[in-house]
Amino acid sequence: MSQPFYVAPEQVMKDRADYARKGIARGRALVAIRYADGIAIVAENPSETLRKVSEIYDRIAFAGVGKYNEFDQLRVAGIRAADLKGFQYSRDDVDARSLANQYAQILGNIFTHEMKPLEVEILVAEVGIEPAGDQMFHILYDGTVMDQRDVAVLGGDADAISERLRDSFEPDLDLAAAVRLGVAALAGPDRELPNTELEVAALERRNGRRCFRRVADVEIPQILS
Amino acid sequence: MPFFEPGDDPGSSFPELLRRLGMGPDRSTAGAVDVPHATTCVALRYADGVVMAGDRRATSGNLISHRSMEKVVQADRYSGVAIAGAAGPAMEMIRLFQLQLEHYEKVEGTTLSLEGKANQLSMMVRGNLPAAMQGMVVVPLFAGWDQRREVGRLFAYDVTGGRYEEREYIATGSGSLHAGTVIKVGFRTGMSRDEAIDLAVRSIWEAADADSATGGPDVLRGIYPIVATVTADGWTPVDDDELAPKFETIASELRAR
Numbered sequence: 387m388s389q390p391f392y393v394a395p396e397q398v399m400k401d402r403a404d405y406a407r408k409g410i411a412r413g414r415a416l417v418a419i420r421y422a423d424g425i426a427i428v429a430e431n432p433s434e435t436l437r438k439v440s441e442i443y444d445r446i447a448f449a450g451v452g453k454y455n456e457f458d459q460l461r462v463a464g465i466r467a468a469d470l471k472g473f474q475y476s477r478d479d480v481d482a483r484s485l486a487n488q489y490a491q492i493l494g495n496i497f498t499h500e501m502k503p504l505e506v507e508i509l510v511a512e513v514g515i516e517p518a519g520d521q522m523f524h525i526l527y528d529g530t531v532m533d534q535r536d537v538a539v540l541g542g543d544a545d546a547i548s549e550r551l552r553d554s555f556e557p558d559l560d561l562a563a564a565v566r567l568g569v570a571a572l573a574g575p576d577r578e579l580p581n582t583e584l585e586v587a588a589l590e591r592r593n594g595r596r597c598f599r600r601v602a603d604v605e606i607p608q609i610l611s
Numbered sequence: 612m613p614f615f616e617p618g619d620d621p622g623s624s625f626p627e628l629l630r631r632l633g634m635g636p637d638r639s640t641a642g643a644v645d646v647p648h649a650t651t652c653v654a655l656r657y658a659d660g661v662v663m664a665g666d667r668r669a670t671s672g673n674l675i676s677h678r679s680m681e682k683v684v685q686a687d688r689y690s691g692v693a694i695a696g697a698a699g700p701a702m703e704m705i706r707l708f709q710l711q712l713e714h715y716e717k718v719e720g721t722t723l724s725l726e727g728k729a730n731q732l733s734m735m736v737r738g739n740l741p742a743a744m745q746g747m748v749v750v751p752l753f754a755g756w757d758q759r760r761e762v763g764r765l766f767a768y769d770v771t772g773g774r775y776e777e778r779e780y781i782a783t784g785s786g787s788l789h790a791g792t793v794i795k796v797g798f799r800t801g802m803s804r805d806e807a808i809d810l811a812v813r814s815i816w817e818a819a820d821a822d823s824a825t826g827g828p829d830v831l832r833g834i835y836p837i838v839a840t841v842t843a844d845g846w847t848p849v850d851d852d853e854l855a856p857k858f859e860t861i862a863s864e865l866r867a868r
Contacts, residue, residue, distance in 0.1 A: 441717050459614075465717045466628055467612045473625075473710055474634075488612040 402503045406527035409505025410452045415541030416509075416585075417551060417571055418449065420520055421564035424513045424590045424597065428568030431585040434603070439587040441598035443468040443480050445513050447589050451541035452506035452527075460489060460508060482512030486523035486531055494529025503527050507540045513589035513597050539571075547571050561588055562609045565601070569610060581606045623718040625711045626735070636738065646747060647676040649701055651786030651818045651825040652683055652693035654754040655794055656779060657807035660763035660842035661754040663691045664811035666786070666819060667834055668826030669698045678829060683837040685846045687712040690728055690755025691839055695784030697747035704735055704749055725757040729766045729774055737772025750783050756841050763841060786818030786825035793817045804840060808849060811838055812857045828858040 416429035416438055427449050429438040438457075439449045442464050450457025464485055472480045489508060497503045504527055512521045524532040524540065537555055539548040550571040559567065565586055573579045586601035586609075593599055601609065613632060621627040629635050652665035665683035669676045682701070683693040686709055694701040711731060716722045723731065732753050739749050753766040766774055767781040779798050782791035793814040802810070815836045819827030828835050835858070838849040 437720060440720065462718055463612045463614055465714065469625060469710060469714050469717075470613070470628070470632070470634075473629075473706075492612060492614075 402497060403528060406497075406503040406505050410507055410527065411542040413451050413453075413541055415539060415543055415547055415572060416449055416451055417540075417547060417568045418509055418511055418522055418538040419551070419555070419559070419564045419568050420517075420522075420536050420557075421559040421561055422517070422557075423561070423592060424588050425511050425520060425522065426561055426564040426568060426586070426588045427509070427511070428565055428572060429585040430572050430579060430583055432583045434582075438585055439600075441596070442485065442510070443472065444477060444595050445589065445597045446480070446482050446485065447509075447511045447587065447598050449509040449511070449540065450506055451508075453504070456504045457506040457508055460492070460504075460506065463492075464489065464510070482510045482521045482523060486510045486525060489525050490529045490531045492529075493525060493527060497528040509538055509540055511538075511589060513591050515591070517591075546574065550574065561590075565606075565609050581610065623715045625714040626707060626738075628714075636742075645671065647671045647698040648824065649680055649682045649695055649698045649784070651782070651784040651790050651815065651822065652695055652752055653780065653782045653787075653790045653794060653811055653814050654691075654693065654752050654765050655781075655798065655807060655811060656763050656765060657802040657804060659804060660756050660840060661765060662804075662807045662811045662838065662840050663693055663752070663754050664815055664836055664838040665693050665784075666815050666826045666836050667829070668824065670824045673823075675826075678826065678832065679834050681837055683839060684709070685839070685848075686728065686753070686755070687716070687722065688845045689722075689758060689841060690725065690753065691841055691846055692732065693752040693754075693783070694749060695751075695787070696749040697742075700739060700742055700747050701749045701751075704739065704751070708732055708735060724759060725755050725764055728755065729753050729764075729776075732766075733768060733772045733774040735772075736768050736770070740771060743770045752781050752783050754781075754841060756843060756845070758843075761843070782814070784825070786815075786822035789821045790814035790818040790825075808838060808840075808853075809857060812836070812854060813861060816858065816861050828854070830855075830858075 414430040418427045427439045431438050440461055442448045448461050448464055468480045508525050510523045514520045522534040522538045524534050524538045537551045588599050589597045590599055621631050647669045649669045654661055654663040663683050667679050669680045684705055686692045748770055751768055757764050765777045765781050768774055780794040797810045818825045835851045835854045840847050
C-alpha cells in the first residue's frame with residue numbers, strides 16, 4: 387500500500403497562503419476612505435455589470451477583490467445572514483462586527499480544511515449614526531480580521547497604495563475629495579485611470595434608512611473634475 | 612451564515628430561504644381563532660400615477676382594538692401595499708413582502724419589475740390559504756409605478772392568491788362596498804393629484820360613516836387615514852396637515868345640508 391508523502395503542516399499552510407496571495411495579487415485593487423458624512427469605496431473595475439462593491443444592509447456595505455465567483459458567494463451569504471437577523475430580531479441588531487466575525491470563521495475554516503483556499507479579500511464597512519460609530523473590517527483569505535479606522539486597501543499592490551493614501555489622507559473630507567484621493571492612490575504617479583474603469587459607491591450617513599448609494603457612471607467625471 | 616450547494620440554492624427568494632432553514636410559516640394550527648381585523652383600503656389611478664388610502668382602525672368583534680394601525684405601507688421605492696383582514700398575519704405578510712423586495716434587489720443587484728412584485732405577493736397570499744380557512748383571511752391591494760411602461764398600475768387579490776389588474780380603482784375590506792361605490796361614481800380618467808386625493812379621502816369617510824369596523828378621521832386624537840401617492844418620483848405620503856382640511860370640508864358640507 388502506498389503511503390502519501392509526509393508534508394510538514396507549516397509547508398502546507400505556506401503553500402496555501404502563497405496560492406491565495408498570488409490569486410489576489412493578479413486582480414485589481416480597491417480602497418475605502420472615511421469622509422465627513424460616510425465611507426467612500428472606490429474600486430478599479432473594468433466591468434460595467436459585475437460589481438465588486440455592493441449593499442448588504444441599511445448601513446453596511448461589502449466589497450471584495452480576487453476571484454469574482456468566490457467573493458460573490460460570500461456577498462450573497464452576507465445579505466442572507468443580515469436579512470435573516472433583521473427579520474428574526476430587529477433591523478437595529480444587524481451590525482458589521484458580527485458579520486465580519488462570521489466571514490472570518492468561514493474563510494478560516496476553508497483555509498484550513500479545504501484543498502483550495504478562497505482567493506479573496508473582503509471588506510465589511512458600516513457607517514455609524516455618528517462618525518464615531520463608523521467601522522471597517524478587512525478580512526483576509528485565511529480568516530484574519532483587521533479593524534481599520536480611516537482607510538482600507540484591498541487587493542494587489544496594496545502596500546504601495548496604502549502608503550500613497552496614508553500620505554495624503556485628511557479627516558473630514560467631502561465625498562468628491564475622498565473619491566479623488568482614492569482614484570489618485572489607486573492609479574499611482576505613473577498612470578491615469580479612465581473613468582470607465584472605476585466603480586464608486588458610498589455609505590452616506592444621512593441617506594435615510596438605506597445608506598448605500600452607487601455613484602452612477604455619469605456622475606464620476608463631475609466628481610473627479 | 613447560510614451556505615448552500617449550487618443545486619440547492621434558494622436564489623433571491625427570502626421566503627424560500629426561511630423554509631430551507633426551517634423557519635417557514637407554521638401550518639399545524641387547527642380550529643378557528645378570533646383575532647383583530649383590519650379594514651378598508653382603496654387605491655385609484657390618476658394622471659401621474661396612483662393614490663392609496665386606508666383607515667386606521669382594527670377591530671375584534673364589536674370592540675376597537677387599535678386606533679392607529681398602518682395598513683397602507685410603502686413596499687419599496689415605487690410601490691405600496693394595503694392589507695385588509697386578520698391583523699397579525701396581514702402585518703407579517705407586509706413585513707415579509709417588503710423584506711423580499713429588498714432582498715431580491717440586493718442579491719440580484721436590480722429591482723423586480725412591478726409585475727414580478729405583484730406575482731410575488733400573489734404567492735404569499737396563496738401561502739396563507741390554510742390560515743384563511745381558519746378565519747385568518749388576508750386580502751391585500753398592491754399599487755405602484757411601472758418604470759418600464761411608465762404608468763401607475765393597480766392589483767387586487769382574492770383569498771386564493773388570484774391576482775386581478777384593474778384599470779380605474781380597487782377597494783378591499785369590510786367598508787370596500789361603500790368606499791368602492793364612492794370612487795366608482797366620482798372617478799374620471801386623468802384626474803389631478805388633488806382631485807384623486809379628494810376622492811380617496813371621501814371614499815374612506817363614507818365607508819367609516821356606514822361601516823362600524825372602518826375608522827374615520829379621529830380629530831380628537833389627531834389620527835387621520837393614511838394616504839400616499841406613487842408616481843415616477845416614487846412613494847410619497849400625504850401629510851396630515853394636507854388631509855385635515857379635506858376632512859373638514861366634507862364635514863362642513865354635511866353640516867350645511
